Amino acid sequence: AFVEIDSPGYLRIKAQIDYTDSKSVDNSREIVIRAVEKIQTLLIDGEPGRSITESETFFLQNALIPVPEELIESFFISSNIINLGSIQDIEIKDYDVIFLANVPDFSNELSNRLNDFVKSGGGLVVFPGDNINASFYNQELHEKLNLLPASYGKILPIEGSNSVLSLQASGYNHPLVELWNDPGAGTLGDVKTFKAFELILKDGVDSNIAIQYNNGSAAVIEADVGLGKVYQFSSSADTEWNDLPVKAAFLPIVHRVVGSVISRMDSGLNIQVGDTFIRKVPQSWINKEATISHSKSETATFINAEISDDGGNVQFNQVNSSGIYDLKLTEPFELIQFSATSDPRESNPEKLSGPQIERLKEISSNFIESSSLNEITSAINQKRKGAEIWPLLLLAALLLTLLELYLSQKFSQEK
Incomplete structure (x- = not known):
């Protein structure tokens, strides 16, 4: 398909399939083009x-x-x-x-x-x-x-x-x-x-x-x-x-x-989650504060351009979620957009091979092998038994310590 673009600038392109499964996050992909x-x-x-x-x-x-x-x-x-x-x-x-x-x-x-x-x-x-x-x-x-x-x-x-x-x-x-x-x-x-x-x-x-x-x-x-x-x-x-x-x-x-x-x-406009975003910016960005934010987030991270031989570079290493990010300079207003997607290998439906499973068992102390989501949930809950009460035990110990301090002060004053 060919699309005629009316004006220059950054554009978001989204592809999506209507399919219900246990991992809906990989049913759509977004990229940015300039x-x-x-x-x-x-x-x-x-x-x-x-x-x-x-x-x-x-x-x-x-x-x-x-x-x-x-x-x-x-x-x-x-x-x-x-x-x-x-x-x-x-x-x-x-x-x-x-x-x-x-x-x-x-x-x-x-x-x-x-x-x-x-x-x-x-x-x-x-x-x-x-x-x-x-x-x-x-x-x-x-x-x-x-x-x-x-x-x-x-x-x-x-x-x-x-x-x-x-x-x-x-x-x-x-x-x-x-x-x-x-x-x-x-x-x-x-x-x-x-x-x-x-x-x-x-x-x-x-x-x-x-x-x-x-x-x-x-x-x-x-x-x-x-x-x-x-x-x-x-x-x-x-x-x-x-x-x-x-x-x-x-x-x-x-x-x-x-x-x-x-x-x-424009190769750096579309990266994977976990990668560092690096972008060349004009000299006018130097010593000015810019912000980077995820399109679905209400908060932004402040960032400054680093001086290079011919302008400046912006680097951002907190790309933790998939989606579109906005890099903005306020005065004068300039906008750069980029996209982060999850690694396609995470959506690979193929089963792990025998050697891969054995390797996971070697490096993991809590390996659970099952194709049933209910079985996995039950096994995780079983592993976590007792883990939920430790905050209560810690609180009880703290209260006993405070009570002991109070009683010791009280009896020492009576003497």
Whole structure:
């Protein structure tokens, strides 16, 4: 089913089944989504060219916004193309995704800004080309900042050979390309690459190979960095190194890259009960008191944003009930909603296996095995016999102590 959303903001979606059982709490689920009016992208062009069609970002721009000129304003993605010399005039935190297309190198100040941008929840997509300074990317962005998941190695195919690399023709395991597991969607195997960098993954980095070449080397690597996401391509964004930009697959790949960045931004909006809620908030939240409350609760918990490199973070570790939570800032008023659900495994109707039961018996001194609710209730009551009278015994002992003190004082005064 498709639903048209009228305005941006947080929306609650609830699914429910009408079924009566002993555990009604798992008969419904609620999630929170954030509707955005427009996704803001910034394209930094490392080789603008003499005309628009010769620029490094020409195909990228058209893949991002594949509509006629009269529909560009109403399209859900907006793009701003600049060259490296204009970056100082740009507030990069106003964008959702930044593309670097054959950008040679840049200042340490911009490197740190990009690093803060990604770790605060933004997306960075890097395309190489003949202009890039591979040593800069390797030393500054990969080794020093851990912003890029891989370093750029040797040029592929090996110089002097007549071979051309093809993208993998099957086995699409990454969400970016799982669309092509459907034979009706075609294949990526007809995409030819004439030149690419070898991408060398760093040990211990949380990354995934999204697309491979037919020789097994990585064509695209995806990594979560801080609260954001990075995509590192091995070949260019134009047709100088490959023919992907003129293939039908280029548009869905680019849109899925952008979509995964936005999904990463909102991944913390739906968590499980017991998890810690973590959310990036604007600089304006710093030193201001906010509240978090369950939608069905009349009380709220006061909370403050913690200072980070580019704004602030809110953390809340008392997510003890399922449902919708409201995070509110009063002045100026801002609202963030998130959802907590119980672990689906708690609703698993399958019986415990023999080894699982034996393990429970080992760690529990009061193990009750029964499929009848009445039997379980009776067994619990039997175990609790005598437990209800200990408060009365304690009260009696206290009264006797007070009586003894009173009598001792009384008789000592009479003497």
